[in-house]
Amino acid sequence: MITNDAIILGMLAAILGFVFYTAGSDHRFWKRFYRFVPALLLCYFLPSLLTTFDIIDAEQSNLYYVASRYLLPASLVLLTLSIDLKAIANLGPKALVMFLTGTLGIVIGGPIALMIMASIDPGILGVSGPDAVWRGMTTVAGSWIGGGANQTAMKEIFSVGDQVFSAMVAVDVIIANIWMAVLLIMAGNAKQLDARRGADTTAITELREKVETLQKKHSRIPSLPDLMLIAAVGFGVTAIAHAFADQLAPWFQANAPHLARFSFTSQFFWLIIIATSLGVAMAFSPASKLEGAGASRIGSVFIYFLVATIGTHMDITALRDSPELFLLGAIWMAIHAGLMLLVAKLIKAPTFFMAVGSQANVGGAASAPVVAAAFHPSLAPVGVLLAVFGYALGTYAAWFCGQLLRVVGGP
Template structure:
């Protein structure tokens, strides 16, 4: 994808894409950032942390109420993971955050909210990594084949859609990385096209996380139905 960013003109020509959409997007992003961007003070930092930890606390509180209630009153829903506290924690946190994105809370991006989020994201990734046994990958190498098939479908679908709607390579590359790599790498790919487009990578990655939360659950249910 990074190599493709250097030859994007040739790729766009093959896709018969109109690159003017990228120019328009850059102008919109720069205009919006100039409206909300400001030097953060202590109050701004407190607001960002309050929103982040507040949403997390509400999600924990809701999960602690909903999961036990379903376990007691509808235990049959366990096959859909609806009795799992962790399931409700993630769903509630995602839903609340999406709701806040339609309020003035989104203006906290102007004081670097996504940078704070990235810090906690790296902490999460490091925490997952510390619990991982690297040698376990040799216990079931067939999973690599499954991953290869998934990524192949992902690539074929993106290329086909990009060709169909004549989308610039930028959207295909950043959209792909937003879904596969997430907020840790999508901004890097976006900034390879133009530094001002890095926020687009962040936004698409966050959208990918949100859609993935619900989509992965639905995918799991479908796979469960196939196996059973």
């Protein structure tokens, strides 16, 4: 087994490079391959093979710790840095309603799904401690509301055991990608679906024109000063978040230990909350202009390295041993999907808003642009915009979902 972190990091970088190189290839084989196999799935799956076949020793590696403590908060800052609340509001109320409906479906869907499964299989509530099923579900909530960054945040905040986490990562990836495939099919039939609901799609045309204008106005080739400023903002705010977290967690532990139930005594909880909050605040400062130089892209690079390190802890055989968790995830996603379809029908929202609003939650910035681009290539940034909003909301909403799951699932 390889134990040298420098070698493991190089292997993970090579895997990510291979995935993105082939995903962008014009070769017929790769185009067909990625039509059925999402690139994000490979970013989890391929690193998991290194552990499955005992090539590396993930348990002894410090890469996950570095990615979760340094790259994760920096990525949250850089991703939320590009939030333009006015632009999100200009998408129209239906876009925001559908996005928030998706968030609500995940927050309430988790506890409901757990109650349904408990009535079918009471043993699902029989495990307590770090490997309790409800704890593992908090990581899925984080992933399905914000993305990989929020998933990792929930793992640390709720002290999720590696065994249930491995199973839940598999549930997350498989269920989310099945739903994404359904959304892409819906995108291909959007005109018929919109006509059937009587949805007004003129806003989509106006939105497409606005996005194209915005791209031309702010996009630029990043200079070295741009890249250094992006690094300074990302890691500088991360340092501030660490400094405050180092003080707040011990203070709550000493003066209000009863708040441990709400994660107030967790250093990692404060690290994520402060980094996210400062990132949102800086979106109203001149630092937001760094998005034109690719701040969110660099944040996404950090996220994918985090995803790869998570993949090294994923047990791809977990679903074979725990089919009940797969059913639990399917019920959860069905609640989310059902609520999305119901609200879209009631308010006559365009299929675009429904699909992108859902994927901005479930898939995050990694796949929301893919679904948006399925409607029109120039609309891909809209998926990013809503997904970035999901990153900001995900930490708070997933934490609240975790508290609801704690009530249902026990200690």
